[in-house]
Amino acid sequence: MFSEIKNRFATDDVEVKRKGLYKVVVKHERLFALIVMLKEMYDYKTLNTITCTDWIEEGHFALTYIMTTLKRNETFMLQTMILREEAHTKSLSYLFKQAQIMERDLHEMYGIKFEGNENLKELSLENWVHTPPLRREFDTLEFVNNHLTFRDGRDDNIDTKAESKRLRAIKKAEKEAAKKAKESKKAEDVQ
Amino acid sequence: METGFLQEQKVLEGDLNSENSHQNSVDFLMNWFRKQSIFVLAYGTGCGAIEMPPTFTSRYDAERLGIRGAATPRQADVIIVSGYCSYKTLRRIIRTYEQMSNPKYLLALGSCTVNGGMYWDSYNTIKKLEDYLPVDMYVNGCMPRPESILEGFIALQKEIGEGKASSWQKYEENYEFYRKNQEAVLGKKVEPSYEADWYLYEGGL
Numbered sequence: 405m406f407s408e409i410k411n412r413f414a415t416d417d418v419e420v421k422r423k424g425l426y427k428v429v430v431k432h433e434r435l436f437a438l439i440v441m442l443k444e445m446y447d448y449k450t451l452n453t454i455t456c457t458d459w460i461e462e463g464h465f466a467l468t469y470i471m472t473t474l475k476r477n478e479t480f481m482l483q484t485m486i487l488r489e490e491a492h493t494k495s496l497s498y499l500f501k502q503a504q505i506m507e508r509d510l511h512e513m514y515g516i517k518f519e520g521n522e523n524l525k526e527l528s529l530e531n532w533v534h535t536p537p538l539r540r541e542f543d544t545l546e547f548v549n550n551h552l553t554f555r556d557g558r559d560d561n562i563d564t565k566a567e568s569k570r571l572r573a574i575k576k577a578e579k580e581a582a583k584k585a586k587e588s589k590k591a592e593d594v595q
Numbered sequence: 596m597e598t599g600f601l602q603e604q605k606v607l608e609g610d611l612n613s614e615n616s617h618q619n620s621v622d623f624l625m626n627w628f629r630k631q632s633i634f635v636l637a638y639g640t641g642c643g644a645i646e647m648p649p650t651f652t653s654r655y656d657a658e659r660l661g662i663r664g665a666a667t668p669r670q671a672d673v674i675i676v677s678g679y680c681s682y683k684t685l686r687r688i689i690r691t692y693e694q695m696s697n698p699k700y701l702l703a704l705g706s707c708t709v710n711g712g713m714y715w716d717s718y719n720t721i722k723k724l725e726d727y728l729p730v731d732m733y734v735n736g737c738m739p740r741p742e743s744i745l746e747g748f749i750a751l752q753k754e755i756g757e758g759k760a761s762s763w764q765k766y767e768e769n770y771e772f773y774r775k776n777q778e779a780v781l782g783k784k785v786e787p788s789y790e791a792d793w794y795l796y797e798g799g800l
C-alpha cells in the first residue's frame with residue numbers, strides 16, 4: 405500500500421508515526437483520488453476530522469484529513485497545502501456526510517471555500533462581518549480593544565509589587581527594632 | 596426590627612421618621628413580599644451555571660430563603676447571568692430579559708461578567724455586562740461557590756426590601772444607552788432570529 409501511494413500520489417515516503425498511525429503529504433490535485441482509493445480499497449471508511457493549520461509565513465494553509473479504519477485499527481493523516489489567498493478546495497461531502505459540517509466550520513473560522521458544499525452558513529458565530537477569527541492575520545487583542553470596553557480600575561488600586569515591598573520593609577524594621585530592644589534588655593540584666 | 600406579623604403591623608401603623616420613610620406602607624409591604632419569594636429563571640450561561648444546581652437543591656437549599664426556580668421568563672423575577680456571554684448568548688439573554696415581567700432583577704456571577712475574567716482578550720465575549728443590561732448584584736469569583744451565590748441573593752433581598760433594587764426602571768429610562776451598546780456589538784438586529792434554519796436546513800446540523 406505504501407509503495408503504491410508513493411508511486412502514484414506523493415513525492416515523499418509515507419511516514420509511520422507509530423504503529424497504526426501514518427502520515428503523508430500529497431499535492432492538492434492528487435488528494436481526492438487518494439482519499440477515494442483509501443476508502444474503496446483499504447477500508448478507510450471513517451473520516452474523523454478535517455483540520456487546518458495557518459502557515460502565514462509560507463502563505464498557505466495545511467489541510468489535514470484524518471481517516472480511520474476500524475478493521476485494522478489504523479489511522480491515516482493526509483496533508484495537503486492550499487494557498488491562503490482566496491483559499492478554496494473541493495468539498496468531500498459527496499463521499500462522507502460528516503465532511504459537510506467540518507467544512508462548514510473551516511469555512512467559518514478560516515474563510516476557506518469548499519466548492520460543492522451546499523450549506524456553508526455560519527455555524528457557531530452569528531452575523532460575523534470581520535476577518536474569519538482563526539486566520540492569523542486577525543489580531544484578537546486589537547479587535548477587543550477596538551470593539552469592546554473594559555472596566556476602569558478602581559481609584560484606590562495600588563501597585564501590588566510596590567505595596568508588598570513597602571510592607572515587607574516595615575515588617576523588617578519592626579523585627580530589627582524588637583531584636584535590638586531584646587539585646588539592650590539583656591545587657592541591662594547582666595549589668 | 597421585628598419581623599413577620601409584628602413588622603407588618605408596625606408598617607401599617609406608620610412611622611414617618613423611620614429609615615424607610617421614603618417608602619409608603621404599601622410599597623414597603625410589596626417589597627417585603629417580593630423579597631420573600633424570589634423566582635429564579637432556570638437559565639445558565641458560561642461555566643458558573645454548574646454551581647446553580649447545588650445551590651437550588653438539597654445541599655445548599657436556597658428554597659429555605661424563598662428562592663426557587665421558575666420555568667419560563669414570564670414567571671421569573673430574577674435572571675442569573677452565570678458567566679461569560681458570547682455575542683450569540685447575549686442576544687438570547689437580552690430577549691429573555693425583555694420578556695420577563697416587572698419587577699425583574701439581574702444577578703451576575705463570576706469575574707467574566709465583571710470584566711471579562713479570563714476571557715478578557717477573546718474576540719467573541721463581551722467584557723462588561725452592565726453596558727448591555729442593568730445589573731443589580733455582582734457576585735465575583737471564578738467561579739463563585741454556592742455560599743457566595745446565596746450571599747449575593749441575601750444582599751439582593753436586602754436591596755429589594757429597601758426598595759433600592761430598581762434596575763428594570765433604569766433599563767427603561769436609559770433604554771437608548773443600552774440599545775446603542777447592544778447594537779455596537781450585535782449589529783442592527785439585536786433580537787435572535789427564530790427561523791431555526793441553521794439546524795433544520797438539509798445538511799445542517
Ligand code: SF4
Nearest residue numbers: 678705706707737738
Ligand atoms: S468567571 Fe470563571 S467560572 Fe465564571 S464563566 Fe468566567 S471563567 Fe467560567
